[in-house]
Structure formats: C-alpha cells, structure tokens
Amino acid sequence: xxxxxxxxxxxxxxxxxxxxxxxxxxxxxxxxxxxxxxxxxxxxxxxxxxxxxxxxxxxxxxxxxxxxxxxxxxxxxxxxxxxxxxxxxxxxxxxxxxxxxxxxxxxxxxxxxxxxxxxxxxxxxxxxxxxxxxxxxxxxxxxxxxxxxxxxxxxxxxxxxxxxxxxxxxxxxxxxxxxxxxxxxxxxxxxxxxxxxxxxxxxxxxxxxxxxxxxxxxxxxxxxxxxxxxxxxxxxxxxxxxxxxxxxxxxxxxxxxxxxxxxxxxxxxxxxxxxxxxxxxxxxxxxxxxxxxxxxxxxxxxxxxxxxxxxxx
Numbered sequence: 001x002x003x004x005x006x007x008x009x010x011x012x013x014x015x016x017x018x019x020x021x022x023x024x025x026x027x028x029x030x031x032x033x034x035x036x037x038x039x040x041x042x043x044x045x046x047x048x049x050x051x052x053x054x055x056x057x058x059x060x061x062x063x064x065x066x067x068x069x070x071x072x073x074x075x076x077x078x079x080x081x082x083x084x085x086x087x088x089x090x091x092x093x094x095x096x097x098x099x100x101x102x103x104x105x106x107x108x109x110x111x112x113x114x115x116x117x118x119x120x121x122x123x124x125x126x127x128x129x130x131x132x133x134x135x136x137x138x139x140x141x142x143x144x145x146x147x148x149x150x151x152x153x154x155x156x157x158x159x160x161x162x163x164x165x166x167x168x169x170x171x172x173x174x175x176x177x178x179x180x181x182x183x184x185x186x187x188x189x190x191x192x193x194x195x196x197x198x199x200x201x202x203x204x205x206x207x208x209x210x211x212x213x214x215x216x217x218x219x220x221x222x223x224x225x226x227x228x229x230x231x232x233x234x235x236x237x238x239x240x241x242x243x244x245x246x247x248x249x250x251x252x253x254x255x256x257x258x259x260x261x262x263x264x265x266x267x268x269x270x271x272x273x274x275x276x277x278x279x280x281x282x283x284x285x286x287x288x289x290x291x292x293x294x295x296x297x298x299x300x301x302x303x304x305x306x307x308x309x310x311x312x313x
Contacts, residue, residue: 034093042180045083048076049165053127057151081116088112088169091176115172119165126164129201133160136202140224155189156205166195197231199223200251207257214246216264223249226257226276234263234281250286275299 022029030036051058055069063069089112096108137150137157144150150157162185166178178195186192191208193199196215203219205211207227213219217231233245244264253268255261256276261268268274269286278290278299287304 034097035090036094037087037090037176037180039180039184041083042087042177043184045080045087046162046165046181046184048080049123050161052076052080052123053130053161054151057148077120081120084116084119085109085112087177088115088174091174095175115169115174118172119168122168126168129164130157130161132202133157133204136204136222136224137206140204141206155191156208159185159189159191159193159205159208159211160199160203163193163195163197163199167197167199170195197246216244217246218248220249220251220253220270222252223254225255228258229255230260230262232260232262247280 022031047058052073055073056063063072089109092108092111093105134147134150134157137154138144138147144154162181166181169181170178182193182195189208191205191211193211193213194215194217197213197217197219199213199217199219200221200223202222204224205226206224210228211225212230212232214232216233219231231247231249233240235245246264247261247266247268249255249261249268250270250272252271253274254272255268255274256278258277259274259280260278261274261280263281265283266281267283268280269284269288271286272284272288272290274280274284275289275291278292280290280299284290284301285303289302289304290299291302293300
C-alpha cells in the first residue's frame with residue numbers, strides 16, 4: 001500500500017494556483033462581500049415551519065395537550081423569527097451591494113424584520129390554503145386513504161407547501177431565499193416550481209416527478225396536474241425576463257402526464273382537460289378536451305363551448 005506524503009511545496013503550489021484562479025474567475029467567488037444566506041439554515045427554517053403548519057405530523061414525540069402545543073409553538077415561532085430575520089437580512093444586503101442600492105445595514109435589518117413579521121402573521125392563512133390542497137389531493141387521488149397519508153407522504157403537497165412560503169418572499173422581493181427553498185424541495189421531490197408562479201386554491205400535483213412550472217405561470221383554482229407536465233416559455237431570451245413568458249391555466253383544469261404547454265399568451269380555458277403528451281403553444285377555449293391523434297401530428301381539440309366542434313391546433 002502506497003502512502004503519499006504531501007510536502008509544503010506541493011500544498012503551496014496548489015494554494016497559489018487557486019488564489020490566482022480566484023482573481024481571474026471572480027464571477028464565481030464571493031470574497032469580501034456581505035455574508036450570504038445559509039442554504040442549510042434556510043432548510044432548517046423550512047423544517048420548523050413545516051412542523052408549525054402541520055402540528056403533530058413531523059414530531060419525534062407525540063404532542064401533548066393544547067397548553068403544551070402553545071408552549072412549543074411559541075418556542076418555534078421565536079426561533080423562526082430570529083433566524084428568518086437573519087437570512088432575509090443577508091439576502092437583502094447581498095442585493096444592496098450587487099446593485100449599489102444602499103449601504104445602510106440598519107435599513108436592511110429593519111426591512112428584514114418587517115418582512116418576517118408580515119410573513120408570520122400570514123401563517124394561519126397559509127394553513128387554510130394548505131388544507132384545501134390536502135383535500136384536493138385526498139379527493140383527486142383514489143389511492144389516497146387519509147389526510148395523514150397526503151401530508152406525510154405526497155411529494156406534490158410538499159412542493160406546494162414550500163411554494164406557498166417561497167411565493168410570499170418572492171412577492172416581497174426578497175432575493176436568493178425563495179430560490180433556495182424551491183430548489184431544495186425540487187431536489188427532494190423532482191417537482192420544479194419557480195417561486196414566482198401564481199397558484200390558486202385546491203391545487204393538486206399527482207405523482208409529480210418531472211413537473212416544471214415557470215416563473216410567470218398563472219394557475220387558477222381546482223387545477224390538477226400529473227407527472228412530467230411542463231408549463232414553460234416559448235423563448236428563454238434574457239431580454240424577456242420581465243415579460244409574461246409562461247401560460248395561464250384557468251379554474252378546474254386537468255393536465256395529464258407529459259403534456260407541455262408553452263408561452264405567455266397561451267391560455268387554457270376553464271374546465272378543460274389536456275391529454276397526455278400533448279404539446280400546446282396556442283390557447284384553447286373553456287370546456288375543451290385536447291388530445292393527440294394517431295392520424296395527426298397536431299393536437300385535436302374537442303370544444304364543448306358553443307357547438308362541440310373539433311379542430312386541430
């Protein structure tokens with residue numbers, strides 16, 4: 001067995017090379033700037049928030065009576081508030097330095113405190129929406145046996161829970177933190193929801209792996225989508241970053257596995273069904289049924305809105 005002995009000279013050669021690299025490739029180093037938000041701490045915040053949003057489901061020991069729950073909840077909220085202020089503060093400071101907006105640390109600290117407190121006050125409303133999401137999963141999946149199964153085991157609910165949190169911070173223009181949250185749950189579930197996407201009530205993602213929902217997507221109420229669905233953009237040009245690039249999905253729409261719907265002007269009318277593996281870049285009216293045909297490479301639309309006509313798009 002060979003034993004390699006590092007020498008001071010070998011180590012110094014490596015260090016010199018890296019220091020030179022840090023100077024030359026300065027766009028991928030963050031030396032001398034404000035402390036960046038911690039991905040690990042952000043994930044810890046999410047886990048504590050999950051326990052707050054779904055009390056009793058993610059405990060190592062059973063929760064006691066309501067007085068015990070009150071004490072535990074108070075302790076958790078205090079911890080979340082303290083750490084969330086810090087991570088938001090670091091995110092804001094990074095943005096300030098990046099764009100030269102301000103150099104007042106107190107301003108960023110005060111803003112972080114205000115955003116955190118407004119978020120914490122929204123937790124009951126977020127819980128109300130999450131209950132609708134749980135019910136949508138329970139009623140939309142014949143295999144779902146109970147609320148507990150959905151909360152503990154369904155990746156779609158986990159992804160939507162994180163999104164409802166991350167979307168709040170996205171709306172408050174907090175940089176970095178929402179994406180850290182959404183990419184963490186993307187890694188865990190295979191479901192990629194940009195924190196900018198607007199998602200209505202009673203949203204259910206069944207199975208979920210491979211789902212992609214872009215930043216400017218707008219989704220109404222009572223929408224159900226399956227694995228492999230992409231709600232994406234027709235163009236990825238940087239100049240369109242501030243434009244609506246992703247589709248609008250109106251209320252009561254079901255989108256089956258593998259469907260791809262692209263474009264900021266594409267609207268899927270309410271009460272429509274989009275079949276599996278359909279590729280759509282144009283709008284369809286309400287009450288449509290869109291599917292692929294063995295005799296055509298273009299999707300067929302059956303419209304029940306005004307005559308029930310069929311047409312290709």
